Structure formats: structure tokens, C-alpha cells
Amino acid sequence: MPVQNAEVAGIFERVAxxxxxxxxxxFRVRAYRxxxxxxxxxxxxLHELVEREEDLSKLPGIGRDLAAKIEEIxxxxxxxxxxxxxxxxxxxxxxxxxxxxxGPKRVRALHxxxxxxxxxxxxxxxxxxxxxxxxGFGEKTERAxxxxxxxxxxxxxxxxxxxxxxxxxTLTSFLEADPGxxxxxxxxxxxxxxxxxxxxxxLVTCRRGAKIADRFVGHEDVAEVVSKGETRSTVIxxxxxxxxxxxxxxxxxxxxxxxxxGSKAHNVAVRRLAVKKGLKINEYGVFRGKQRVAGRTxxxxxxxxxxxxxxxxxxxxxxxxxxARRNRLPHLIxxxxxxxxxxxxTKASDGHATIEEMALAARRLGYSWLAISDHTRATRVAxxxxxxxxxxxLRRIEEADARIKGIxxxxxxxxxxxxxxxxxxPDAVLEEMDIVVCAxxxxxxxxxxxxxxxxxxxxxxPCFHVxxxxxxxxxxxxxxxxxxxxxxxxxxxxxxxxxxxxxxxLRMDLTDIWCKAARExxxxxALATDAHDVAQLELMRLAVGNARRGWLEAGDVLxxxxxxxxxxxxxASG
DNA sequence: GCCGTTTTCGGCCCGACTGTTTTCAGTCG
Numbered sequence: 001m002p003v004q005n006a007e008v009a010g011i012f013e014r015v016a017x018x019x020x021x022x023x024x025x026x027f028r029v030r031a032y033r034x035x036x037x038x039x040x041x042x043x044x045x046l047h048e049l050v051e052r053e054e055d056l057s058k059l060p061g062i063g064r065d066l067a068a069k070i071e072e073i074x075x076x077x078x079x080x081x082x083x084x085x086x087x088x089x090x091x092x093x094x095x096x097x098x099x100x101x102x103g104p105k106r107v108r109a110l111h112x113x114x115x116x117x118x119x120x121x122x123x124x125x126x127x128x129x130x131x132x133x134x135x136g137f138g139e140k141t142e143r144a145x146x147x148x149x150x151x152x153x154x155x156x157x158x159x160x161x162x163x164x165x166x167x168x169x170t171l172t173s174f175l176e177a178d179p180g181x182x183x184x185x186x187x188x189x190x191x192x193x194x195x196x197x198x199x200x201x202x203l204v205t206c207r208r209g210a211k212i213a214d215r216f217v218g219h220e221d222v223a224e225v226v227s228k229g230e231t232r233s234t235v236i237x238x239x240x241x242x243x244x245x246x247x248x249x250x251x252x253x254x255x256x257x258x259x260x261x262g263s264k265a266h267n268v269a270v271r272r273l274a275v276k277k278g279l280k281i282n283e284y285g286v287f288r289g290k291q292r293v294a295g296r297t298x299x300x301x302x303x304x305x306x307x308x309x310x311x312x313x314x315x316x317x318x319x320x321x322x323x324a325r326r327n328r329l330p331h332l333i334x335x336x337x338x339x340x341x342x343x344x345x346t347k348a349s350d351g352h353a354t355i356e357e358m359a360l361a362a363r364r365l366g367y368s369w370l371a372i373s374d375h376t377r378a379t380r381v382a383x384x385x386x387x388x389x390x391x392x393x394l395r396r397i398e399e400a401d402a403r404i405k406g407i408x409x410x411x412x413x414x415x416x417x418x419x420x421x422x423x424x425x426p427d428a429v430l431e432e433m434d435i436v437v438c439a440x441x442x443x444x445x446x447x448x449x450x451x452x453x454x455x456x457x458x459x460x461x462p463c464f465h466v467x468x469x470x471x472x473x474x475x476x477x478x479x480x481x482x483x484x485x486x487x488x489x490x491x492x493x494x495x496x497x498x499x500x501x502x503x504x505x506l507r508m509d510l511t512d513i514w515c516k517a518a519r520e521x522x523x524x525x526a527l528a529t530d531a532h533d534v535a536q537l538e539l540m541r542l543a544v545g546n547a548r549r550g551w552l553e554a555g556d557v558l559x560x561x562x563x564x565x566x567x568x569x570x571x572a573s574g
Numbered sequence: 575g576c577c578g579t580t581t582t583c584g585g586c587c588c589g590a591c592t593g594t595t596t597t598c599a600g601t602c603g
Contacts, residue, residue: 027586031575063576101592103601138594188603201603227591234591234602244603246590259588264603271587276580282588 001448002047003074005039011079012036012066017094018085020104021111034061037265039070041318043517045486050074090117099148101141109134123149157476158196159241162505162542165190167241171202171219178215180207182250187260191312193545195508196475199242201260205250216245252284255295258302259283265317266310273305273321281305313548318513332548335541337560340369343414343437343468343500343528344537348393349374350382352533355400359407361534369408369563371528372397373437373468376424378416382441385413387429394432408563410434414468419443421457423464430463435570437500437526439468440481448482455483456491465573466526467492469502469509477506485514492523496573498558501550503529503543504536515550524569525552527559 016032038061039046049056056067073079082091089111096107096119110116113134114125122145125131131142159167168186175184181204185191188201206212213233217225226234226242233245248256259267260283274281279288285295286304294300299309307324311332314320323329344358345351351358355372362370374393375384385393394411401409412435416424423430423438430436438458446454458464470488471480492499499518502509507530510518518525527543529536547557554560561569 025575028575030586034576061576065575101601105600136594136599140593144593199603229591232590232603260603262603264587268587275587280588284589 002045003077005042005046008046008070008073009036009040011073011082012039012069014091014094015079015082015085017097017104018082018089018091021089021093021097021108022085023104023108031061031066034265035066037317038062041316041513043486043513045484046070047074048486092118095119096122099145099152101144101148106136109136119149119152157240158198159239160196160475160505161190161194161545162539163239164197164200164241167200167221167237167239167243168202170221171200171216171243174219175202175204175212175216178206178212180211182206183253185257187246187257188244188262191261192263192315193313193542193549195505195511195546199244201244201246203246203248203253203256203260205248205253212247213245246283248283250296251292252295254297254299255281255285255301256283258298261312261315263316266315266320269317269321270302270305270307273307277305279304311548313545314551316549318516330551330553333544333552333554333557333560335544337554338367338527338540338544339562340367340371340408340410340559340566341529341531341537341540342371342435342466342526342559343373343412343502344370344531345374345414346372348372348389348396349379349384350532355397355409356404357534358531358537359400359404359409361537363404363407365537365540367407369410369566371410371412371435371437373412373414373435376413376415378418378424379414379441384416384424387426390425390429391432394429412437414439416441417454417458419446419454421454421460423458423461427463430461433463434567435465436463437466437468437528438464440472444472444478444481446482448484451482452484452487455488459488459491459495459497464495464497465570466498466500466528468500468528469504469507469530470499470514471509471511473509474506475508480509486517489514489518489521489523492518493521498524498526498573500526500528501543501546501557503527503539503541503546505539505542508542508546510546510550512546512549515547515552519550519552519556525550525557527557 012032013036016029020029050071056062056070057064093107096102116122116125126142126146131137132139172184175181183205185203187203189197190200204212213228216233217228217235221237222235223238224236231247236242246260271281279286285292286301294304302309310320310324346355346358375382377384377386397409397411411433415438417438417440418424473480499510529539531537
């Protein structure tokens with residue numbers, strides 16, 4: 001099994017952690033962290049680039065040294081440097097860094113002064129009261145360390161975007177009740193629409209800082225106040241989600257919004273541009289010397305460094321700065337561009353609403369068409385239909401389509417791709433459908449080679465249109481199955497097939513970086529809620545958010561087409 | 575360790591809060 005990009009990134013992250021504990025040059029540490037990030041968001045398998053003898057030092061942030069180290073990891077599965085460092089200090093020190101309040105300096109002191117190597121060692125020392133006498137430590141720190149260890153055992157988890165959205169709604173209306181408040185915006189990874197968020201950053205402009213902080217930490221969902229100040233307060237909610245409140249004056253709103261929206265890597269890149277122009281950017285504005293030259297809006301901030309506005313979803317330092325410089329930023333797709341949903345269920349399989357109910361709900365959303373895609377026989381647990389049942393079901397879709405005005409219903413199904421790559425319905429039934437959505441629901445453990453071949457074989461079927469939830473992952477619950485997405489994308493481009501962006505909050509599949517890769521390969525995407533009831537039709541905003549993170553424009557997705565155009569595209573592909 | 579329409583050497587983003595400090599280091603985002 002070839003070395004994956006994530007493993008390379010993991011090794012670089014460990015090297016960075018350990019170098020930092022050793023007190024190495026901070027810029028060298030940053031180089032490793034930066035390289036880890038670049039490798040992680042790279043839509044190409046490093047082992048293939050190495051095989052093809054491509055010049056890795058052309059990658060941003062990768063020079064001759066790191067290129068050689070990537071090659072070493074890909075070829076040998078390990079890195080001599082890491083083993084070398086491991087002979088100097090225990091690798092287990094990395095786990096100590098995960099504890100809040102412990103950074104590289106303190107971890108180093110713990111190791112050097114007390115011989116601590118693991119969290120277990122640390123817990124014993126803290127209970128014995130041996131931490132408080134170390135320079136820079138005290139009783140309070142000792143207690144905090146113990147508390148952190150206890151929490152660590154519970155394990156931390158990122159929060160799904162949609163759950164964060166709920167918290168944002170609650171807190172926003174709570175804070176708005178304070179008459180001094182002017183504006184409230186949730187920034188951070190939530191605003192960038194990442195599939196999960198680590199914490200929430202809420203930005204507030206108001207007349208008096210102190211009062212709003214009091215109100216904030218007093219919310220009934222707050223379990224713990226981590227810190228509280230005039231401009232910044234941090235709490236942990238009962239759900240475990242950390243929320244930061246930032247209070248800034250009106251004139252700084254744009255600068256603060258830009259700053260706290262991130263990503264960190266994007267901000268670093270923007271500030272680098274500012275430095276070159278003799279400017280300084282912080283959360284209060286853009287400054288030349290002591291003179292504030294911008295900061296009221298985000299547009300002003302970007303303009304100050306000579307860039308057009310960059311949409312939050314693009315701010316990941318994945319080429320957006322360069323694109324902005326050349327005025328080549330994509331015109332990102334918007335929710336208003338969507339004219340239909342390409343994959344929803346009904347009571348005919350495991351949905352909870354009838355065809356009619358789904359159709360009327362879609363019409364209320366302003367859609368002009370809707371694809372009804374219920375399960376087939378192989379997915380028995382979900383009430384999958386065999387050929388006869390599916391035929392009857394298709395007739396019912398036709399009847400509903402004739403009866404309900406103002407929306408077009410597409411005959412479809414979520415057809416199982418069987419282990420041999422064949423489709424789970426006879427060709428004659430597939431040929432009756434407007435759009436054939438295909439998916440894997442079993443045989444997740446096939447080898448990468450076999451899984452990929454299975455999908456390519458399915459794509460060879462003349463009726464195949466869309467590959468639904470292409471990697472099968474469930475965030476935090478199930479890893480994606482082994483699959484060579486680069487080959488799948490190339491094959492889809494060749495055959496004129498489409499890849500789905502599934503909006504179910506746990507799926508969000510394809511992910512942003514693969515959306516971008518598909519777009520670059522000329523493959524169109526099919527946004528779909530996979531809705532199992534009427535309310536879930538509104539998950540479309542999640543698919544759109546993901547699509548925007550993947551640089552997709554209206555022209556890159558099927559959902560922006562009118563029914564007549566969609567029909568032409570589908571028959572050309574089928 | 576990377577990078578270069580000011581540089582192949584000398585830079586490399588910035589501020590708030592906490593705790594242990596008597597003016598600041600460490601951590602965090």
C-alpha cells in the first residue's frame with residue numbers, strides 16, 4: 001500500500017512539534033508545519049508524483065530539502081530525521097502538546113527537570129505536587145494541567161458545521177438583546193464553511209466592551225469560562241464546543257472580520273503582501289506607521305494590499321492569493337443559482353415523505369425540477385426495490401409529474417454498484433430513467449485497486465450518470481474507502497460522467513479539494529441533499545458551501561441548468 | 575527550511591490573556 005499524503009503530512013507535523021520542543025529555529029519549525037498543510041491539501045498522490053519523477057520543489061513552501069524528505073518518506077515509509085530526533089527526546093512528548101496550556105517550552109521543562117515522557121508521568125507528577133516548583137509553573141498551572149488531563153481522556157471532537165450553525169443562531173439572538181450591540185458575525189472556519197469547526201469565533205461591535213463580555217459568559221449553555229477580557233473572552237459550552245467572543249470598534253470591523261475569518265495560512269500570506277508594501281495589518285486595521293489607512297470593511301483591507309475581495313470559502317492559501325492578483329478568482333456558485341436537487345428519497349425506500357410531499361417542498365424552494373432517487377434491491381436495509389417494484393415506482397413518479405404543476409419530476413434511482421462493478425437493475429429499467437445515480441453501499445474493504453476498478457467498470461455502463469457520495473466516508477465515524485480518486489476523476493472526464501457533492505452533514509462527499517480537482521479536470525459536479533424528508537431539502541446550502549470551497553462556479557454544476565438543458569447534457573452523457 | 579520585480583543572505587505576521595512575574599514569558603488563535 002503506497003504512502004498516503006496524510007502520512008507524509010503527519011510526519012512533518014511530528015517533526016515540527018519535536019523541533020519546537022527542542023527549541024529549534026522557529027522559522028524552520030514553521031517550514032515543516034507549512035509543508036504539512038500544503039501536502040494535506042494537495043489533490044495529487046505524492047507517491048505518484050515521485051514515481052513520475054516530478055519536481056516536488058515546485059510545490060509552494062517545498063524546497064530542495066523538503067522535496068528530498070518527501071521522496072524519502074514515500075520510498076521508505078519513514079524519515080531518518082524523525083528517528084534521529086527520537087534518539088534525543090522521546091516522541092511521546094508530542095501527546096503532551098495536545099493539552100491546553102502546555103506548549104513547547106513547558107513540555108521541554110517537564111522533560112528536562114522531571115524526566116516526564118508521557119501524560120501518565122505528567123499526571124503522577126502533578127498529583128504529587130511536583131509541578132508547582134518548576135520555573136514558570138505555579139499551583140494554578142498544576143491544577144490546570146490535571147484538569148486538562150481529565151478532559152483529554154474524554155477526547156476532543158470537531159463539531160459538524162450544521163451543529164455550529166445552531167449555536168451561532170442561539171448565541172447571536174442572545175447577544176443581540178444587548179442594546180449596545182451594533183453588529184454580530186460568526187467568523188472563523190464556520191464562515192469559511194468548513195465541514196467541521198474546531199471552535200467558534202463570534203465578532204461583535206458595540207459601544208461598551210465590558211458589558212457584552214459579562215452577558216456572553218453568563219449564557220446558560222456556558223459550562224466554563226476560560227478567559228474574559230475587554231476585547232476577547234473564551235468559554236466552553238456544555239456541548240464541549242469552545243466559543244471565542246471578540247469585541248472591536250466599528251472602524252475596525254472589516255479588519256477584525258478578515259483577521260478572525262482566517263485561515264491562518266491565508267492571513268499570513270496577506271500580511272506578507274502588506275509588509276512588502278510597507279503596511280502592517282492587525283485586527284484593528286491596516287496601518288502605515290501609526291496611520292490607519294483601511295479597516296472598516298474587508299474590501300478595504302484587501303484593496304490596501306492591491307487585491308480584489310476574496311470570498312471567505314476560498315481563504316485557505318490554496319492559490320487564491322495568486323488568483324486574486326491576476327484577477328482570476330472564480331465567480332463562486334450561490335444558493336440562488338440552484339434550480340433543482342439531484343438525489344432525494346421517498347417512502348418508496350427509506351425516506352419519510354411521499355413523492356408529492358417532496359415535490360411540493362422543492363417547488364416552494366423555487367426549484368424547477370427534482371430527481372427522485374430511491375434505493376435498489378441490494379440495499380435491503382433501506383427498503384431497496386427490485387426491477388418490478390422500481391418499474392411501478394417510476395410509473396408513480398410519472399403520474400405525480402403529470403399531476404403537479406410548476407415542477408418537473410425526474411425518474412431516477414440510487415442504484416447500487418455491486419462488487420463486480422455491475423449495476424443493481426436490469427438495463428431495460430435503467431433506460432427508462434432520466435438520470436441514473438450510482439453508489440457503493442457495501443464491500444467497503446476492497447483493496448484500492450479493486451475498489452477503483454469496480455467504480456470504473458460501473459462508469460463504463462452506458463446508463464451511468466452520477467457517482468453518489470464518491471468516497472463513502474462519514475465524518476468522525478467511518479473513513480473513506482480506499483479509492484484512487486485521481487483515476488476516478490480522469491475516467492469521469494473521459495466518459496462524461498458526473499460526481500456528486502452530497503450535502504448530508506456527516507458525508508460532505510466529495511470534499512472541497514476534490515471538487516477543485518474535478519473542476520480542473522473538466523468534470524461537472526452534481527449537488528444533492530440525499531434528503532430523506534422534506535426539511536432535509538434545505539441542506540442544499542451545505543453542498544453549495546462545499547462547492548464554493550472547491551472553487552466551483554455556476555457553470556461547473558448540473559444543478560444550475562434548466563430542465564431542457566439538463567436533459568440534453570444527460571442524454572449526451574448516457 | 576523557504577524565498578527573492580528591492581535580496582542567493584537575511585529576512586520570515588501579530589496581539590490578547592493568564593499566571594507568575596516585578597516588567598514578562600508562554601500559550602493561543
